[in-house]
Amino acid sequence: MYLGQLLTLSPRSWLSTGRLFSTTSVVEAGYKMKSHSGAKKRWKSLASGSSFKRDKAYHSHLAVSKSPARKNRLSQTAYSNAAQTHTLKKILLPYGSN
Numbered sequence: 001m002y003l004g005q006l007l008t009l010s011p012r013s014w015l016s017t018g019r020l021f022s023t024t025s026v027v028e029a030g031y032k033m034k035s036h037s038g039a040k041k042r043w044k045s046l047a048s049g050s051s052f053k054r055d056k057a058y059h060s061h062l063a064v065s066k067s068p069a070r071k072n073r074l075s076q077t078a079y080s081n082a083a084q085t086h087t088l089k090k091i092l093l094p095y096g097s098n
Helices: 003-008 011-016 025-029 037-042 068-075 082-091
Strands: 052-055 077-079
Touching: 052 082
Parallel strands: none
Antiparallel strands: 052 077
16 A cells, blocks of 8 residues: 555554554564574584584694594584574574574
């Protein structure tokens, strides 16, 4: 409905015409959820969006005291399990995946 058409209507009929703009649940709620900053820095979503991956910690710091086998294990990519994926989708990507 156009603004010119609305102006010709009585004020009571404005209510029955519906909204002039689209609203989302975020706007209606009055606030936006925040992504978890710590999770954003550590986890990346896979292209399929069904899982997440991260690098393991302690790989480079004080590396002299670590065995080569331990260094190799720490250099591998870690993937999220089903429980972690469910949690990460809620805290990391409340409005979509990237």
